[in-house]
Amino acid sequence: MPPSTPRLVVPIDLKKKPWEQTLPLHNRWHPEIPPVAEVKDGEFSRVEMVYRTGGSIEDDDSALDVKTVDLSAVHYLSGLIRVMDKEGIPAKPGDLLKVEICNLGPLPGDEWDFTATFDRENGGxxxxxxxxxxxxxxxxxxxxxAYSPHIPGEIIRGRMEYLTPMGPTPFHVNPIFNIGPVEPRFSEWLVFEGISVDKGGRQHYLDPTIAYRLAVLNAIDYLSKFGYSKE
Structure with missing residues (x-):
């Protein structure tokens, strides 16, 4: 059995800026970005992360920080992480990696988040x-x-995510969500997502019709893996 306490492989100091962290962060998946840590096959490990804006949004009642946020420096990511097999050989393109996510949550002392709309003059x-x-x-x-003092009466219930993209793999995986274990619970559901990019690769920018069509196609592709015909 794995140890009860995971090994911290990517630490984050919330008092420091993203570029001041002990291990460098990155903001995109790219094969030229070197790993900053490694884990062994079957190892129980922990990875800490900063928020996408790197801490530039404050826990207060003012939206001034959202209005003036520097959107040229966002999407901070932890890693990359090299995975080693039992013989000490690193995973390579084409290998199948199975990752079990045991827990997701905020760092101690930072148990908050935000939703926002950007200003017309800065992002929109x-x-x-x-x-x-x-x-x-x-x-x-x-x-x-999760509850918000700015949206009275609203309570968000957590949910679990499966099959989300986790790295620069040679294949594509679509998010599949399992609805959170909170009553009322009518049945078990899997929700398939689609994006507003057509089959030719053209971006239609949040076109719900195209996104819905792709969600249906993703569901069909998923069910076909269990022996169902695509018709």
Whole structure:
């Protein structure tokens, strides 16, 4: 059995900026980015991360930080992590890696998150014409629940994710979500997602019809793995 305490392979100091961390972070998957840590086959390990903006958003009632956030330096990621087999040989392109995610959660002392809309003059969003100003709502995490003092009465229930992309693999994996274990629970569901890019690779920028079509195709492809015909 694995040890009860995971080995910390990528530590994060919340008091430091992303570029001041002990192990360097990155902001994209690319084969030229070297690993900063390694784990062994079957090892129970822990990876800590910063938020996508690197701590530039504050836990307060003001949306000024959202309005002025530097969007040229975002999407901070931990890693890369080299995986070694029992003989000490690193995984290579084409190998199948099975990763069991035992737990996900905020770092101690940082149990909060936010939702926001960016300002028209700094990033904007697909509803900028309707909501041109920056807004922010803070959410506090308590177990699998999250609540916001800025959105009274709203409680978000956590959920588990399966088959999400985790690295520069030679194959593509679509997210499949298992609905969180919170009542009322009517049945078991898998939710398939689609993006608004057509089969020719053209980006249609949040076109729900194209996204829905791709979600259906993803569901069909998934079911076909169990012997069902695609018809």
């Amino acid at each position: 969003c697909y509803l900028t014409d309707h909501f041109p100003s920056a807004t922010k709502a803070i959410w506090y995490c308590e177990g699998i629940y």
